[in-house]
Amino acid sequence: MISKLKHRIRLRGFRLSAKLMITYVLLTVIPMWLLGYVSYRQYTKSIEEQIGEYMPRFLVQANANIKKHMDELSSLPELLFNSDDMIAILRRDSYRSRADLNRDQFEMNSYLARTYLNGNNPDVIGVFLLSKNRLFQSTKLSYSGLDWHQAFTSYGQDLKLRTNVKVILPREIGLRFIDNVPYVLIMKQIEDVDNRKNLGTMFIAVRLSFISTVLRDFEKSDKADLWLMNRSGEIIYHTDPKKIGTFDDKIGEYPILNGSFRERGEDGPRLVSVNESEDLGWVLVHSVPLEELTERADFVRRVTVMVFVGVVVASILIFALFSLRVTRPLKRLSRLMKHVEMGQFNVDLQVQSKDEIGALANSFNSMVATIRELIQRNYHIEIRQKEAELYALQSQINPHFMYNTLETISMAVEEGEKEAVVEMVTLLGRMLRFSVGNKSKFVTIAQEVQHVRDYLTIQKFRFEDRLAFDIAYTLEADGESLYTPKFVLQPIVENAIKYGLEARKGLELHIAVGEEFGARSGKRDLVFRVRDNGPGIPAERLEELERTIREDALAGRDSGFGLSNVNARIVMLHGPDYGVQLHSIHGIGTEVAIRIPVTTASEIERSGHGEERNAREETRNGNDSHLDSR
Amino acid sequence: MFRVTAVLLLLAAFVSACQIGGHPARYEVIYSMEKGTASAQQPSPPAETPRKYTIGIVPKLVEIPYFNLVEDGAAEAAERLGVDIVYKGPTVADSAQQIKIVQELLDQGVDAIAVSANDPEKLLPALVKARQQGIKVITWDSDTYREGRDFFVNMVDAETLGRHLMDTLAWNTQEKGEFAILTGQEKAATLNEWIKWIKVQQEEFYPKMKLVKIAATDDDPQKAYELAKGLLAEYPNLAGIIGNSSVGPPAAAKAVKEAGLSGRVKVVGLSTPNMMADYLRDGSAQIATLWSPKKLGYLTVVLAVDALEGKRPYDGQNIRNVGIIRVNGDVVIMGEPVDFTKENVSQYDF
Numbered sequence: 001m002i003s004k005l006k007h008r009i010r011l012r013g014f015r016l017s018a019k020l021m022i023t024y025v026l027l028t029v030i031p032m033w034l035l036g037y038v039s040y041r042q043y044t045k046s047i048e049e050q051i052g053e054y055m056p057r058f059l060v061q062a063n064a065n066i067k068k069h070m071d072e073l074s075s076l077p078e079l080l081f082n083s084d085d086m087i088a089i090l091r092r093d094s095y096r097s098r099a100d101l102n103r104d105q106f107e108m109n110s111y112l113a114r115t116y117l118n119g120n121n122p123d124v125i126g127v128f129l130l131s132k133n134r135l136f137q138s139t140k141l142s143y144s145g146l147d148w149h150q151a152f153t154s155y156g157q158d159l160k161l162r163t164n165v166k167v168i169l170p171r172e173i174g175l176r177f178i179d180n181v182p183y184v185l186i187m188k189q190i191e192d193v194d195n196r197k198n199l200g201t202m203f204i205a206v207r208l209s210f211i212s213t214v215l216r217d218f219e220k221s222d223k224a225d226l227w228l229m230n231r232s233g234e235i236i237y238h239t240d241p242k243k244i245g246t247f248d249d250k251i252g253e254y255p256i257l258n259g260s261f262r263e264r265g266e267d268g269p270r271l272v273s274v275n276e277s278e279d280l281g282w283v284l285v286h287s288v289p290l291e292e293l294t295e296r297a298d299f300v301r302r303v304t305v306m307v308f309v310g311v312v313v314a315s316i317l318i319f320a321l322f323s324l325r326v327t328r329p330l331k332r333l334s335r336l337m338k339h340v341e342m343g344q345f346n347v348d349l350q351v352q353s354k355d356e357i358g359a360l361a362n363s364f365n366s367m368v369a370t371i372r373e374l375i376q377r378n379y380h381i382e383i384r385q386k387e388a389e390l391y392a393l394q395s396q397i398n399p400h401f402m403y404n405t406l407e408t409i410s411m412a413v414e415e416g417e418k419e420a421v422v423e424m425v426t427l428l429g430r431m432l433r434f435s436v437g438n439k440s441k442f443v444t445i446a447q448e449v450q451h452v453r454d455y456l457t458i459q460k461f462r463f464e465d466r467l468a469f470d471i472a473y474t475l476e477a478d479g480e481s482l483y484t485p486k487f488v489l490q491p492i493v494e495n496a497i498k499y500g501l502e503a504r505k506g507l508e509l510h511i512a513v514g515e516e517f518g519a520r521s522g523k524r525d526l527v528f529r530v531r532d533n534g535p536g537i538p539a540e541r542l543e544e545l546e547r548t549i550r551e552d553a554l555a556g557r558d559s560g561f562g563l564s565n566v567n568a569r570i571v572m573l574h575g576p577d578y579g580v581q582l583h584s585i586h587g588i589g590t591e592v593a594i595r596i597p598v599t600t601a602s603e604i605e606r607s608g609h610g611e612e613r614n615a616r617e618e619t620r621n622g623n624d625s626h627l628d629s630r
Numbered sequence: 631m632f633r634v635t636a637v638l639l640l641l642a643a644f645v646s647a648c649q650i651g652g653h654p655a656r657y658e659v660i661y662s663m664e665k666g667t668a669s670a671q672q673p674s675p676p677a678e679t680p681r682k683y684t685i686g687i688v689p690k691l692v693e694i695p696y697f698n699l700v701e702d703g704a705a706e707a708a709e710r711l712g713v714d715i716v717y718k719g720p721t722v723a724d725s726a727q728q729i730k731i732v733q734e735l736l737d738q739g740v741d742a743i744a745v746s747a748n749d750p751e752k753l754l755p756a757l758v759k760a761r762q763q764g765i766k767v768i769t770w771d772s773d774t775y776r777e778g779r780d781f782f783v784n785m786v787d788a789e790t791l792g793r794h795l796m797d798t799l800a801w802n803t804q805e806k807g808e809f810a811i812l813t814g815q816e817k818a819a820t821l822n823e824w825i826k827w828i829k830v831q832q833e834e835f836y837p838k839m840k841l842v843k844i845a846a847t848d849d850d851p852q853k854a855y856e857l858a859k860g861l862l863a864e865y866p867n868l869a870g871i872i873g874n875s876s877v878g879p880p881a882a883a884k885a886v887k888e889a890g891l892s893g894r895v896k897v898v899g900l901s902t903p904n905m906m907a908d909y910l911r912d913g914s915a916q917i918a919t920l921w922s923p924k925k926l927g928y929l930t931v932v933l934a935v936d937a938l939e940g941k942r943p944y945d946g947q948n949i950r951n952v953g954i955i956r957v958n959g960d961v962v963i964m965g966e967p968v969d970f971t972k973e974n975v976s977q978y979d980f
Contacts, residue, residue, distance in 0.1 A: 052660035091977045194922035259662035
């Protein structure tokens with residue numbers, strides 16, 4: 001299970017940009033979102049708890065205010081006892097005439113109007129007094145719906161009220177004032193405390209506006225509902241006047257009647273606070289939509305969400321751009337690398353930035369450039385090498401050289417110098433083998449010197465006394481352990497003989513092989529010196545010659561070709577610190593110095609592998625060209 | 631592996647966050663002010679109600695209308711409040727008998743005793759003893775000394791009543807002439823207090839009037855009648871008689887009427903409307919003053935029950951079926967005195 005999941009969500013298979021994106025989302029967006037969500041939840045919860053705690057306290061206060069009002073109203077009937085005359089009327093049982101009764105009723109009604117309707121309490125809208133089958137009354141508003149004969153039996157003087165004051169709701173008694181003014185009836189028995197008798201029952205109709213006065217100061221929001229109901233759920237007062245007199249059928253479901261709770265209604269959750277007044281048996285309820293309370297928090301939440309989404313989108317865009325900037329050069333790099341793999345070295349990865357990607361691009365560019373240069377150089381070296389070999393071959397197979405040599409051999413045959421003939425043929429064979437046989441660029445110094453000695457020896461046979469040479473060998477190591485590029489000596493020597501014997505009768509050649517300290521390389525170098533006593537070179541010719549040598553020397557096979565070929569090869573193989581140097585004094589002689597580094601077999605070995613392969617390839621190409629030339 | 635754990639943790643956080651939002655309950659209490667202890671204790675008080683208080687009420691004497699009315703009021707209160715009362719008094723106004731009755735009530739195991747003391751001094755040891763036994767003792771109608779009771783339920787303010795009685799006589803005698811007082815018990819503290827204020831009022835405002843005699847009837851109607859006759863004989867210039875206890879005025883009125891002196895010797899004083907109605911109508915008595923004895927009996931029982939429940943009366947307390955009472959120190963004043971004349975006497979049925 002776990003391993004399957006692990007397999008599924010393994011990120012290794014994703015692209016780098018996707019990985020970066022996922023990491024970014026995991027590290028930034030989700031914690032931010034979570035943090036915001038949790039803090040919003042906590043904030044709204046704490047608001048809810050705060051309001052849920054102080055609202056019931058307010059309700060207690062409001063209930064106390066209502067209770068105080070009700071107490072004041074309940075004490076209103078006591079005013080009756082202020083007047084002995086009125087008590088006397090109430091105590092009266094029988095009348096001699098109707099007129100007497102009417103007089104009493106007139107007096108009592110006027111007293112009620114004076115004392116209650118025009119009294120201190122503007123909320124009193126009617127007073128009714130039932131006493132001994134008499135009805136005294138005074139009202140501010142016209143009313144209907146009440147049958148007093150019925151009321152006598154229900155609320156008459158024989159009633160024994162268990163409580164001091166009873167509050168009667170409109171529904172119970174059916175009394176309706178004009179315009180359906182909301183009211184309650186306060187019922188109180190009038191006791192004759194002296195005679196210990198019941199004098200009657202008084203009903204005071206009180207407008208409920210005092211409740212709205214109490215509650216208005218308390219809740220100003222019009223989204224919140226505030227109502228007062230009795231225990232059975234009949235609504236006595238409601239901030240929505242239409243609901244007065246209806247029933248709150250949920251009262252039985254309320255978990256508590258003192259405190260606050262959250263209610264899930266059809267139109268969202270509401271915070272409901274309730275408080276029950278013990279004395280009146282009334283329940284005061286305050287209900288407000290939660291969103292009303294958390295309005296400000298919701299606004300903050302909306303703004304936060306918008307900002308959050310904005311930031312996320314912006315940062316994702318920026319991040320996408322950034323990851324593109326990282327991955328696009330990488331993609332281009334891989335494409336270019338394929339090109340390079342295919343052998344196309346003319347590529348340039350263009351990245352302007354100075355960061356790691358830019359550094360990578362620069363490295364790549366310089367690497368490709370280096371490879372390109374190396375290939376170029378190797379190629380050139382090979383070409384030079386071939387040229388040199390070809391030159392050597394040609395110069396040896398040169399008809400002239402051949403002719404001369406063969407003529408010398410034939411002359412020797414004629415003269416019967418059998419040993420000389422044998423030696424010359426042997427030398428010629430060895431020279432040809434050296435030229436053709438060994439494909440390596442490097443040969444030992446001994447081989448190179450041997451080759452030039454063979455050449456000179458053959459020439460000596462031909463020119464006899466006109467040519468004298470010696471080879472001085474001053475190396476500390478023996479010639480077998482040090483190496484030199486192939487064919488460096490023969491072209492120089494050939495040049496010397498050609499120009500020397502053209503101008504002089506006899507020519508002396510001194511070849512020296514030794515180690516010297518090189519000013520340019522700063523090391524001990526291997527130097528071949530070829531000195532002759534030929535005609536020398538005029539100064540201007542020398543200058544031109546030196547320039548020709550330094551410049552590329554694909555100039556034809558005329559004079560100086562040998563020098564420049566040798567120089568070019570040495571420079572390519574060992575760098576510009578090495579090469580061929582000319583010293584000449586016109587009329588006295590010339591000295592050519594060939595300067596190369598001390599090269600051992602191991603160094604050849606180290607640089608040999610790549611070259612070996614190149615050499616093989618070149619050989620193949622060379623073979624093709626051989627075929628073509630045939 | 632770490633990644634997997636992290637992803638799982640995040641997932642768990644999401645799920646739990648979502649669950650906070652989706653609570654299934656319709657109502658969730660946030661804050662409750664319900665008194666858990668109160669609701670739990672609610673059933674226990676009814677279990678205690680079978681234990682009814684018993685209150686012993688001791689009048690000065692029994693079988694006179696005034697104290698019978700007190701008994702009616704007390705009985706009404708007892709019925710309403712659900713307590714038992716034992717109304718027991720001596721047949722004549724006698725301290726020794728009252729002491730005996732207090733002792734009997736103690737033996738009977740009453741919870742409270744309310745006494746109208748004939749003699750504050752003599753009754754004191756018995757009441758102190760009762761208090762030491764943890765019984766609530768209050769006085770009504772006639773006080774004893776402070777150490778003998780918790781508080782005294784007075785009907786009216788002594789000064790107001792004393793001065794008022796003097797006034798009612800003065801109105802009828804044109805503020806001049808000799809007068810006598812028929813009091814109850816010679817040593818009854820409350821009666822003597824009133825007499826003191828009668829004298830003060832006379833000295834202050836009515837110099838032409840003169841108090842000639844104070845006679846104690848011991849609330850015995852027969853004795854009162856004899857005393858009244860004696861006064862009329864002894865003081866031929868007598869202008870009026872003030873009856874200081876409920877027995878006095880009817881006896882005086884009767885004596886005046888029988889002597890043919892109706893209208894010439896004015897009779898005022900404390901008595902019930904029923905006892906005085908005939909004399910008021912025929913002019914042998916002018917004004918009777920009293921409070922409702924029923925109300926007094928009622929109030930006494932209410933206050934005794936309150937005291938048993940540990941509630942002391944307080945000034946301005948509105949007692950149901952009684953009205954607002956005043957409290958001055960440890961004296962409760964029930965209300966104002968009511969005057970009965972021939973015009974209004976028919977309104978009252980006590």
